[in-house]
Amino acid sequence: MHHMPTNTGWIEVICGSMFSGKTEELISRLKRVLYAHRAIQVFKPLTDNRYATCEVVSHSDHRLACRPLASAREILDLLDPETEVVGIDECQFFGADLADVVQALADQGLRVICAGLDLDYKGEPFGPMPRLLAVAEFVTKKHAVCMICGNPAHRSQRLVAGGAQVLIGERESYQARCRGCHSAEAEPLASPKLAAGEK
Numbered sequence: 001m002h003h004m005p006t007n008t009g010w011i012e013v014i015c016g017s018m019f020s021g022k023t024e025e026l027i028s029r030l031k032r033v034l035y036a037h038r039a040i041q042v043f044k045p046l047t048d049n050r051y052a053t054c055e056v057v058s059h060s061d062h063r064l065a066c067r068p069l070a071s072a073r074e075i076l077d078l079l080d081p082e083t084e085v086v087g088i089d090e091c092q093f094f095g096a097d098l099a100d101v102v103q104a105l106a107d108q109g110l111r112v113i114c115a116g117l118d119l120d121y122k123g124e125p126f127g128p129m130p131r132l133l134a135v136a137e138f139v140t141k142k143h144a145v146c147m148i149c150g151n152p153a154h155r156s157q158r159l160v161a162g163g164a165q166v167l168i169g170e171r172e173s174y175q176a177r178c179r180g181c182h183s184a185e186a187e188p189l190a191s192p193k194l195a196a197g198e199k
């Protein structure tokens, strides 16, 4: 972001496919806030327990303490009066009320930085993300590299069978793919090692 607003709250959304560096970007922005000695609070949904239940962790192992929540509404109850910036990771797993909660925070004068998958594995808009993207002042769409052809990738190819929208364990279960290489159907790989070999 080039010019930060003053005397008002606002919403930033960092979205993109898996392996696009969303959490990395979220952590980077939040750390800059900490360097400026401003108070932050970080939240994520309870469903995401891939690495740690009380930390936001990027693929390159940068981490920040955070609070796992069953619902986005809890943020309003847990908000510390000192907090100036709220970070929320894995936003796609929250309910439809996430955009309302984030709007309420921004209306109170807070800077809210949200990260999440904009598309599910079928390439469909994911949970509360479309509304969140619409109400945000600033949107950053990150891209990964397509693991088939090397194009910029904004979709997440599922590699294991099963129809559930939520499937945790992304390193083994997904690849970043471009539009041309992505399929809404799961594409199980012959070798589990190949599937796990993302970089």
Ligand SMILES: [Zn+2]
Residues within 6 Å of the ligand: 146, 147, 148, 149, 150, 151, 177, 178, 179, 180, 181, 182
């Ligand atoms: Zn491709």
